[in-house]
Amino acid sequence: MSKQRSLKFWIIFWSCSAIFLALWAAFWEFKNSGIQRMAPALEFVPFVGGDGEDYKNAAKISDYLLKKDGEEKTFMVLFQNNLELRPGGGFIGTFGILKMKDGKMVSIETHDLSNFDRLIPEGMEPPYPMREALGVKSWKLRDSNYSPSFEVNAEKAEEFYRLGGGQESLDGVIGITTNVLESILKVTGPIKLEDYPGTYDSENGVITLEYQVEKAFEQQGIERVERKSVMRELAEEIEKKVSTLPINRKLGLAKTILEDLNKKEIQLYFKDVEIQKIAVAAGWSGEVDSSWGKDYLMMVDANLGSFKSDYYVNRAVDYVVDLSGEVPVAKLKITYKHTAKQKDWMTRNYFSYLRVYVPRGSWLTQWQNFDDVRFGEELGRQYFGGGVNVPIGQEKTIELVYNLPKGIGSDSAYDLKIQKQSGVLDIPVGVHVKDKNGVWKDYEFRMNSDVVLGRLEQ
Numbered sequence: 001m002s003k004q005r006s007l008k009f010w011i012i013f014w015s016c017s018a019i020f021l022a023l024w025a026a027f028w029e030f031k032n033s034g035i036q037r038m039a040p041a042l043e044f045v046p047f048v049g050g051d052g053e054d055y056k057n058a059a060k061i062s063d064y065l066l067k068k069d070g071e072e073k074t075f076m077v078l079f080q081n082n083l084e085l086r087p088g089g090g091f092i093g094t095f096g097i098l099k100m101k102d103g104k105m106v107s108i109e110t111h112d113l114s115n116f117d118r119l120i121p122e123g124m125e126p127p128y129p130m131r132e133a134l135g136v137k138s139w140k141l142r143d144s145n146y147s148p149s150f151e152v153n154a155e156k157a158e159e160f161y162r163l164g165g166g167q168e169s170l171d172g173v174i175g176i177t178t179n180v181l182e183s184i185l186k187v188t189g190p191i192k193l194e195d196y197p198g199t200y201d202s203e204n205g206v207i208t209l210e211y212q213v214e215k216a217f218e219q220q221g222i223e224r225v226e227r228k229s230v231m232r233e234l235a236e237e238i239e240k241k242v243s244t245l246p247i248n249r250k251l252g253l254a255k256t257i258l259e260d261l262n263k264k265e266i267q268l269y270f271k272d273v274e275i276q277k278i279a280v281a282a283g284w285s286g287e288v289d290s291s292w293g294k295d296y297l298m299m300v301d302a303n304l305g306s307f308k309s310d311y312y313v314n315r316a317v318d319y320v321v322d323l324s325g326e327v328p329v330a331k332l333k334i335t336y337k338h339t340a341k342q343k344d345w346m347t348r349n350y351f352s353y354l355r356v357y358v359p360r361g362s363w364l365t366q367w368q369n370f371d372d373v374r375f376g377e378e379l380g381r382q383y384f385g386g387g388v389n390v391p392i393g394q395e396k397t398i399e400l401v402y403n404l405p406k407g408i409g410s411d412s413a414y415d416l417k418i419q420k421q422s423g424v425l426d427i428p429v430g431v432h433v434k435d436k437n438g439v440w441k442d443y444e445f446r447m448n449s450d451v452v453l454g455r456l457e458q
Contacts, residue, residue, distance in 0.1 A: 054258045057282040061268075064275045066103035073100045073171045077108070078157060080145065082177040082423030083206070083308035085352070087300045088145025088153040088286070089177045089267070089422035090310075095141070095157070097168055113142040119164040128374070129353055129387070133304035148300045148357065148421065149379055150175055150286025154269035175267040175286065177423045178206045183260050187253045188241040193233050196220075207311065262449050264422040283450065286422060288357070290380025295321065295408050298357040298381070298419040299334060301388075305351040310423075312340040313350055313390065317429045317447075321416070323409040324438050330404050332356065336388060337395040350390040354398065357381040357419075361405035368399040409436070416453040 065073065075098045080090035093113055099106040117140040125131075126139040127146045136143065141160035145153040154173035161170075182202045185191070190201040197220075200208055245253065260266045267286035270276040279285040288298065297319065303310055318333040334354070340347045354370070362382050367373055371387035390396045408414070414433060431443040431453060443456055 054262070054282065055254075057278055057284075058254070058258060058261075060278050061275060064270075064272065065100060068102040070102065072106065074098070074168050075100070076154075076157060076161060076168075076170050076173045078145065078153075078173065078175045080175055080177045080423065081308070082179065083311045083346075084306075085301050085303040085310040085421075085423050086143070086145050087148050087302050087355070087421065088150060089175055089264070090145075091303075092142050092145060092157075095161075097166075098174075113140070116164050117142055120160055121163060128385075129372075130304065133351060133353070134306060145175070146302065147379075148286075148298060148355075148419075149288045150264075150267040150422070151269050152379075153286075170271065172268065172270040172272075174269075175422065177265045179263075179265045179423070179425065180257075180260055181206060183256045183265070184238065184242070184253075187245070187249065187256055188238060191237045191241070193237065195233065263425065264420060264449070265425075267422060288379040288381065289417060289419060289450075292417045294359075295330075295404060295414065295416040296357070296359050296381065296419075297332070297416065298421070300355045300357065300421050301352040301424070302354075303350070303352050305348055307346060307348045309338070309340070309347040309350045312347055313338055315424065315427050317427060318432075319416075319418075319430070320432045320434075321404070321409070321414070322434045323414060323436055324434050327406060328404040328408045330358070330362075330400075330402050332400045332402075333397050335395060335397045336390045338390045338392050340392045343392060347392065349392055350388070352388045352390075353385065354388050355383045355385045356400060357383045358402065359405055359408065362402050364400060364402045366399070366401035369396050370398050370400065414453075418447065418451045418453075420447055420450055 077096040077098050078088075078092050079094045079096070080086065080088060080092055082090035084091035086092075094110055095113065095116075096108045096110045098108045120138075120140050122138040124139040126136045126143065130136040130139070130143060130146075141157060141164065144156045144160050147153050147156070150173075153175070157173060158170055182205060185200065185205050186202040190199045191205075192199050198204075198208055242253070257266065261268075261282070261284045264286055266284070268279045268284050269286075270279060276285065280287055289296070299317070314337045316335045316337075318335075320331040322329045322331075336350065336352075338350050343349075357379070358381065360377065360380065360382050364373070364375070364384050367384075367386065369388070370384075371389065374385045376383050376385065384400060384402070386398075388396070388398055414435065416431065416433075418429070420427075425448055427447045429443075429445055429447050429451075433441045433443075433453075435441070443453060445451065445456065
């Protein structure tokens with residue numbers, strides 16, 4: 001590999017390193033005891049909102065990843081830039097092939113998809129509305145994560161990898177958003193670079209890097225061919241900080257990474273059936289829950305505007321369910337606020353193709369600010385799809401009214417599951433339920449993971 005590497009390479013490299021370091025840290029103190037003897041000790045490891053199950057699951061996956069059995073394991077790592085949101089987490093600009101053996105990272109090769117995608121034969125029809133919005137004539141790996149299910153995306157990414165001539169036998173696929181880099185910087189603390197202005201921290205690290213390599217280098221008199229050398233220096237500083245963390249800080253990093261797993265900022269897919277079951281049970285597989293039999297909601301955006309506008313777009317959700325009539329009725333409002341002040345190198349007017357996943361048998365009756373509406377079924381769910389256009393500096397609310405299946409709430413035991421899209425965090429949500437007797441219940445929360453309404457009352 002060449003010594004000059006892109007921003008995307010370093011984000012992948014250190015995100016991967018942090019994931020496996022974190023899993024190792026959670027496992028480290030107990031690795032010689034075996035999983036069964038670990039479990040009681042992990043009961044006492046503090047974890048916000050949990051009872052140690054996350055650490056147990058991480059330990060089991062660590063045992064698989066880090067086992068000293070002489071066997072090499074190979075993973076495809078998808079870097080998903082959620083500043084340009086896609087259903088699986090974000091636009092894929094780069095992927096890596098990561099090899100591990102006997103608990104160590106042996107190598108990681110990275111591939112820029114602007115080059116790799118040229119190796120993939122033309123002719124695969126892209127999903128709607130990529131052709132219409134982006135002028136994409138043939139579906140390629142960079143756009144492969146178009147499903148809300150990470151397993152579907154992982155299998156599609158591997159399919160494109162094979163079509164592009166990829167030869168490695170994969171043991172699994174890992175998806176990582178840019179939020180993971182921010183998580184690492186929260187643990188390491190702010191980083192200053194001797195030859196560059198400013199501070200790289202968890203609040204501005206990704207944006208500062210993007211600006212440095214796209215714009216600031218010109219103002220600093222740095223040659224274009226050298227503009228990405230900042231990435232090497234930042235990576236070296238992160239390496240120094242991470243490698244010298246004391247064990248308690250490594251456990252803190254483990255906690256941070258576990259939180260990113262629960263937030264779907266890291267998603268896992270394993271070919272090993274038993275390990276995949278653990279990932280699914282832990283909620284780390286990015287699975288769409290097709291078995292949930294009560295009310296259900298998942299909102300999935302695909303930024304098809306070709307810019308990193310999601311950095312500026314805030315969302316808020318209001319969901320009203322009326323169970324007092326003969327047919328249960330749902331009213332969903334999603335408000336998008338484009339906070340950018342003007343067009344620049346990073347943003348334009350926002351265009352997303354939104355799909356709203358609801359229970360099978362639901363029927364859309366009214367809609368507003370939802371263009372070219374389409375309907376479909378996949379992953380055991382009904383969905384309504386439509387275009388969302390939000391100009392810079394403006395706010396727009398998408399309103400959908402639909403009938404739910406008659407069985408929803410009929411037994412007076414209404415419950416709702418809302419699944420979160422990877423790459424979107426801290427969404428304010430209001431849920432308002434009118435029961436059979438006309439009595440209202442209200443719930444307010446910020447969504448950073450999947451939510452079951454009944455658990456909010458516990």
